[in-house]
Amino acid sequence: MAALVCVGDRLASADSLQAGTGTYVRGGFIYASIVGLQQVVHEGTDEAVVQVVAKGAAPVVPEPGSIVIAKVTKVSPTAANARIVCCGAQALEADFSGVIRQQDVRTHEIDKVVMYDCFRPGDIVRAKVLSLGDARSYHLSTANNSLGVVRAKSLAGVAMVPVSWQEMQCPQTKAVERRKVAKVEEA
Amino acid sequence: MGDQGCGLVGKVVAPGDAVQALPASGSVRIGPGLRAEGSYVVAQKCGVVRQTRNGKLWLESKQKRYIPAEEDLVVGTITDRRGENFVVDIGAPFPAQLPMLSFEGATRRNRPNLVAGDLVYARVITANRDMDPVLTCVDAQGKSSGFGALKGGFVLECGLGHARALLARPPAPLLAALGAKLQFELAVGLNGRVWLDSSSCATTVKVANVLQQAQGVAAAEVQQWVAAQLQQ
Numbered sequence: 001m002a003a004l005v006c007v008g009d010r011l012a013s014a015d016s017l018q019a020g021t022g023t024y025v026r027g028g029f030i031y032a033s034i035v036g037l038q039q040v041v042h043e044g045t046d047e048a049v050v051q052v053v054a055k056g057a058a059p060v061v062p063e064p065g066s067i068v069i070a071k072v073t074k075v076s077p078t079a080a081n082a083r084i085v086c087c088g089a090q091a092l093e094a095d096f097s098g099v100i101r102q103q104d105v106r107t108h109e110i111d112k113v114v115m116y117d118c119f120r121p122g123d124i125v126r127a128k129v130l131s132l133g134d135a136r137s138y139h140l141s142t143a144n145n146s147l148g149v150v151r152a153k154s155l156a157g158v159a160m161v162p163v164s165w166q167e168m169q170c171p172q173t174k175a176v177e178r179r180k181v182a183k184v185e186e187a
Numbered sequence: 188m189g190d191q192g193c194g195l196v197g198k199v200v201a202p203g204d205a206v207q208a209l210p211a212s213g214s215v216r217i218g219p220g221l222r223a224e225g226s227y228v229v230a231q232k233c234g235v236v237r238q239t240r241n242g243k244l245w246l247e248s249k250q251k252r253y254i255p256a257e258e259d260l261v262v263g264t265i266t267d268r269r270g271e272n273f274v275v276d277i278g279a280p281f282p283a284q285l286p287m288l289s290f291e292g293a294t295r296r297n298r299p300n301l302v303a304g305d306l307v308y309a310r311v312i313t314a315n316r317d318m319d320p321v322l323t324c325v326d327a328q329g330k331s332s333g334f335g336a337l338k339g340g341f342v343l344e345c346g347l348g349h350a351r352a353l354l355a356r357p358p359a360p361l362l363a364a365l366g367a368k369l370q371f372e373l374a375v376g377l378n379g380r381v382w383l384d385s386s387s388c389a390t391t392v393k394v395a396n397v398l399q400q401a402q403g404v405a406a407a408e409v410q411q412w413v414a415a416q417l418q419q
Contacts, residue, residue: 075317075318076318076319077284077313077318077321116313116315116317116318120317121317
């Protein structure tokens with residue numbers, strides 16, 4: 001009983017079935033939210049659940065609580081904008097944008113954060129998704145020892161080596177630059 | 188260390204010219220306009236190579252394009268209000284932000300009454316290559332200290348070196364010579380903008396012309412030249 005449905009196809013009324021994954025409820029009806037195969041699943045004594053299972057690989061989308069890798073695109077005094085590149089261990093095909101606000105950079109002294117001493121454009125950061133944020137970007141947080149800058153290039157264009165929680169050093173020019181450095185535990 | 192008697196001190200160099208070979212050991216101190224590239228100290232701009240008493244090499248050049256640096260005093264023109272900030276044109280590659288609360292006595296309810304076109308004398312607090320510069324109209328203690336809106340007057344543009352010379356202590360001979368004969372008020376911005384005001388338009392025009400044309404006059408002849416200008 002697997003029918004191919006498209007986004008927006010009306011599947012059932014909300015009274016007769018429960019909405020499962022890949023569906024949403026609107027105006028008393030259940031609609032499909034992804035392209036896939038419609039399935040009705042009976043789980044024990046509960047109502048039957050209608051769900052849409054993606055045909056092929058399900059697209060990966062960052063969820064609140066997931067760890068993402070992002071590349072910083074712009075730094076301003078109150079926030080850093082970044083492009084989310086990986087979600088968990090999976091590289092993303094679509095573009096998602098995230099923003100790290102001043103209060104989400106670290107846990108102590110959050111009102112004294114100088115964004116330019118934490119991130120620079122081009123840095124690769126490891127962050128956690130706080131929420132879906134606003135229409136334009138996810139809200140990301142680096143307020144953890146294992147979150148922050150993991151890769152950065154110095155002004156000379158050379159990959160820098162972390163020296164402390166706040167500093168990274170260029171191996172070629174020995175110049176020290178300030179970043180919010182992540183200490184990623186090797187599993 | 189490292190002063191091998193650079194032969195090019197006092198000579199004009201072009202961008203890309205090697206100024207000095209880097210020694211195998213020891214250190215060479217270089218200042219603005221020069222960069223270490225490979226095994227040479229290389230000029231990045233056109234200018235004259237100078238050396239300080241301590242042996243630091245630097246390049247003296249004429250420049251009109253202002254690159255913001257922290258703690259610089261600048262004359263800016265407000266172009267817009269965006270959010271909690273004024274957007275200010277200081278002649279830099281990017282427009283600067285001036286928070287509305289960065290004025291003496293400003294609160295969320297009592298904001299400065301400035302509009303596009305107004306002039307301000309401000310201090311640069313944040314300047315780097317990745318962000319818009321940020322200005323403030325208070326000093327480190329929160330007092331206005333000469334910063335803030337400039338009413339009336341006239342703004343003229345000059346080279347950066349000339350502006351720096353006008354801010355020298357003791358006062359530049361040019362200003363001393365002008366001040367002896369005329370009465371005017373002056374605010375010099377290190378971004379190459381000078382604000383002038385005086386009680387009469389004729390005086391303002393006279394001073395503006397003298398300041399502008401003095402850029403081509405040699406230092407030794409300034410006094411005489413100013414006297415000649417003022418006599419006309």
